[in-house]
Amino acid sequence: MPADPARRNERSRRAILAAALELLAETGYADLTVERIAARAGVGKQTIYRWWRGKGAVILDALVDAATAGDGSVPDTGDVAADLRALIRATVAEFADPRLSATTRAITIETLSDDALAEQARDRLLRPQLDAVRSRLEAGRRVGQVRPDVDLDQVVELLFGPIYHRWLLRTGPLTEAYADGVVDLALAAITPAGLRQG
Amino acid sequence: MPADPARRNERSRRAILAAALELLAETGYADLTVERIAARAGVGKQTIYRWWRGKGAVILDALVDAATAGDGSVPDTGDVAADLRALIRATVAEFADPRLSATTRAITIETLSDDALAEQARDRLLRPQLDAVRSRLEAGRRVGQVRPDVDLDQVVELLFGPIYHRWLLRTGPLTEAYADGVVDLALAAITPAGLRQG
Amino acid sequence: MPADPARRNERSRRAILAAALELLAETGYADLTVERIAARAGVGKQTIYRWWRGKGAVILDALVDAATAGDGSVPDTGDVAADLRALIRATVAEFADPRLSATTRAITIETLSDDALAEQARDRLLRPQLDAVRSRLEAGRRVGQVRPDVDLDQVVELLFGPIYHRWLLRTGPLTEAYADGVVDLALAAITPAGLRQG
Amino acid sequence: MPADPARRNERSRRAILAAALELLAETGYADLTVERIAARAGVGKQTIYRWWRGKGAVILDALVDAATAGDGSVPDTGDVAADLRALIRATVAEFADPRLSATTRAITIETLSDDALAEQARDRLLRPQLDAVRSRLEAGRRVGQVRPDVDLDQVVELLFGPIYHRWLLRTGPLTEAYADGVVDLALAAITPAGLRQG
DNA sequence: TCATAAACGAGACGGTACGTCGTGTCTTCGG
DNA sequence: CCGAAGACACGACGTACCGTCTCGTTTATGA
Structure with a gap:
């Protein structure tokens, strides 16, 4: 029989997620x-296995918790180019920071060997972020700053794909100049x- | 004392690499x-640890072996657009095939947690492939089919980044239509x- | 604060003892x-720990309950030899029965690692049984069928000791013939x- | 596949048996x-499970090792009464010593819940000891100190049964006087x- | 007669040990 | 005298129970 979420100990839940993130960073x-x-969380192992399928699920929850904290939407100054530039610079900076990217590395490894987890990560963690960018592009399209015939989902991937590629495969440095180059292209x-x- | 490569048993080496690929596929x-x-290779564990640092290194060697088999260069019909289309279609098809992408998945996981291996994978496996594409783009640039002011390495990432992104994060199907969309953009x-x- | 026996749920108490015996047998x-x-008893764990120190105490109570059911005294036909023979045959039969001896096995294990429980088992479960035999021997001594110089407690052990020994150590079969041999000696x-x- | 005893590490084997006995005593x-x-043995758990079915089997081996050290036969001075008296006094003293009886307690618990182990304990540990006593009784019978019509195995149990009984059930003190009483009877x-x- | 406090069922909790698996090193033995 | 075979120390896995600790929910007085 599955555990009853109503009786769950919130203090333990938080301690587990925090411990996971701390250990990853450290x-x-x-x-x-x-x-x-x-x-580290001062918790029995069973309490983890009762609520999560394994450490991958814990990491995902920790990331979703952290991500959900902020607003999530991409700022709109009216200038798509400028907004994308700021967004991609921030994204590149995040991937370049060893502490921050450690969690991304971890969840990437886990999703690579667990399809169910991959779906969850996509839907709960990634999709909201990508959709926020897509929304900004839609707004840009409405004011004529984006060609009307492009698939916006593909554009989102055009922006983030190269960054993931470079981060994953270490093909080059993750600098601000690089971020700008991606946006320009x-x-x-x-x-x-x-x-x-031009 | 380090092992003497001269005395290395080629039969065992081949058996190990083959076994690794088979198990990954199966x-x-x-x-x-x-x-x-x-x-599976009919070999003692020590024989693996004598010549490789771990299973990650074995997988990498197996992939390099397999990749080195072909020519490696991108065909040049004189039409950059057509050549890229064919190349990216093939690449997407490879990522879409569970058997073929299993090895990519494996080496990705390994490199994510082993920096030394990541360097090796970049230099021995990836760079040749990316450079081949870069060479084709250079040729295209020489004949005026590619803008002279773009960073060709970034263009390569513009082509492959979205594919990795979609494959890694399962954000959509890896179809031929998708491949064409990437090339068009x-x-x-x-x-x-x-x-x-346009 | 200790629990108030007055408010104890008799239905639960019975269910727990019954469940323990059933599980032991099954x-x-x-x-x-x-x-x-x-x-099995349809009871919360705490209800067990509220009234018993652990499963050993539960088993002991269950056995005491069961033992207290009958009369407890050894029949006296006037012939010590015959009465002992009947008694020991019954005892051996009990030890030979897997279902019945399962409880003895259980309480033996528990008492071997819990001195407090061992005392309780001795006083509440065993002593009454041994004393009943001792009483029969005393009666026999009064009518001259038992030597007046023997320690009757030792005689009781002389009767039961071999049976426990054989049961515990599986050194031979627990048959009626064996029972008679013990009595004869x-x-x-x-x-x-x-x-x-002789 | 079962492990190959020829390749077994004798040092580890000894360390494990010694550690078990030490921990039991301590x-x-x-x-x-x-x-x-x-x-305690400075050994991996797997090395224990590779060669034994569990801690019960380890304890048994440790005891057998220890028991096999001595001669094992019961001294024969020509006087059965005196020899039995010395033997039973020594036996009672052993059961009375908490350190020595700790191992007996342990193996008893284990055999009570593992039939296969019980057989082993009987054959490898107990039988040699009981047979030694039986041999002494046989010698006594040959010289007319023991009635020819008694089953010697039962006599052995008559000697040891009461001791086990009293030790197991704590029905009285395990003193020298008690030992003599058992022998007298x-x-x-x-x-x-x-x-x-008389 | 009903509030109220205890015992109750349920089961989550922090722990400990289980028995298994894989790692990377070390040892043995047969071809 | 190499190398397959695999034993070894180590440590994580995921599970089972332990005994304690909340949770509502009966239940059974005693105010």
């Missing part, structure tokens, strides 16, 4: 074990002919 | 262990103004 | 856990010289 | 776990009529 994924999370692909400079 | 990464590779970004249709 | 000691007893030790046959 | 059965034995049962004093 010792990295390789040293992250369910046993250590439990010990993407803008070149989506800006309507009438607005182009 | 049972997936989660069930891939050094012990199973050794058993990239072309929009790199085609000189004079050649544009 | 699945044996190794599978007997407080959790299973509670589940004991009688040889305690019968006054004047009554001896 | 902290008692309740605190004896496979994990602690392994830790047994002798009364087995001494030929012609030699009796």
Whole structure:
């Protein structure tokens, strides 16, 4: 029989998620074990397994919790180019920071070997972020700053794909200049002919 | 003392690499262990640890071996657009195939938690492939099919980044139509103004 | 604060004792856990821990309950030899029965690792049984069928000790013939010289 | 596949048996776990499970090892009464010593819940000891100190049964006087009529 | 006669040990 | 005298119970 969420101990839940994030930041994924999370959280292992399928699910929940904290929407100054530039710079900075990217690394490893978890990560963690960018692009399209014939989901991937690629495969540095280069290329692909400079 | 490569048993080396790939294709990464590779290859575990740092290194060698088999260069018909289309279609098809992508999944997981291995994978496995694409783009640039002001390495990432992104994060299907969409967007970004249709 | 026996639920008490005996008979000691007893009895674990120190105490109570049911005294036909023979045959039969001896096995294990429980078992369960035999021997001594110089407690142990020994250590079968052999030897030790046959 | 005894590490084997006995003497059965034995012996748990079915089997082997050290035969001075008296006094003293009886307690608990182990304990540990006593009785019978019509196995149980009984059930003190009482009663049962004093 | 406090069922909790699996190193033995 | 075979120390896995600790829900007085 499945556990009853109503009787769940909120203090333990928080302690577990916090412990997972702390351990990831401090010792990295390789040293992250369910046993250590439990010990750090002052919790029995069973309390973890009662509510999560394994450490992957714990990490995901911790990330979703953290992500849900902020607003989530992409600022709209009226200038798509500027907004994307700011967004991509921030994203690149996040991937470049070892502490912050440690959690991304961890959840990536976990999803690569667990399809169910991958679905969850996509729907609960990633989709909201990507949809926020898509919304900003839609707004840009409504004011004529984005070509009307492009698939906006593909544009989102055009922006984030290269960053993931570079981060994952270490093909180059994750700098601000790089971020701007990505945005420039993407803008070149989506800006309507009438607005182009080159 | 380090092992003497001169005395290395080529038969065992081949058997180990083959066993690793077979197990990956058959049972997936989660069930891939050094012990199973050794058993399948009819080899002692020590023979693996003598020549490789762990299963990650074995997988990498197996992939490099397989990749080195072909030519490696991207065909040049004179039409960059057509060549990229064919290339990206093939790439997407490869990622879509569970058997073929199982090895990519495996090496990705391994590199995510082993920086030394990541470097090796980048230099020995990935770079040659990316450079081949870059070379094709350079050729295209020489004949005026590619804008002279773009960073070709970034263009390569513009092509492959979205594919990795979608494969990694399961944000959508990896179909031929999708491949074409990626190419279209990239072309929009790199085609000189004079050649544009839109 | 200790629980108030006046408010104790008799229905639960019975259900717990019954569940313990049933589980012992059905699945044996190794599978007997407080959790299973509670589940079988339809009772919360705390209700067991409120009234008993653990499963050992529950088993003891169950046995005492069962033992207290009958009269407890050893029949006296006037012939010590015959009465002992009947008694020991019954005792051996009980030890030979897997269902009945399962409870003895359980309480033996528990008392071996819990001194307090051992005292209780001795005083509440065993002593009455042994005293009943001792009383029968005393009666026999009064009519000259038992040597006046023997320690009757030792005689009781002389009768039951071998049975426990054989049961505990599986050194031989627990048959009626064996029971008679035990009695014969004991009688040889305690019968006054004047009554001896050999 | 079962492990190959030829490749067994004798040093580890000894360390495990020694650790088990030490822990039993120091902290008692309740605190004896496979994990602690392994830790104390400086050994991996798997090395225990590779060669034994569990802690019960380890204890048994340790006891057999210890028992096999000595000669095992019962001294023969020509006087059965005196030899039995010395033997039973020593036996009672052993059961009375908490350190020595701790191992007996442990193996008793284990055999009570494991039939296969019980057989082993009977054949490898107990039978040799009981047979030694039986041999001494046989010698006594040949010289007319023991009635020819008694079953010697039952006589052995007549000697040891009461001791086990009293030790197991704590029905009285395990003193030298008690030991003598047991022997006196047994002798009364087995001494030929012609030699009796009473 | 009904409030009220205890016992109750249920089961989540922090722990401990289980028995298994894989790692990377060390040892043995047969070809 | 190499190398397959696999034993070894180690440590994490996921599970089972332990005994304690809330939770509502009966239940059974005693105010």
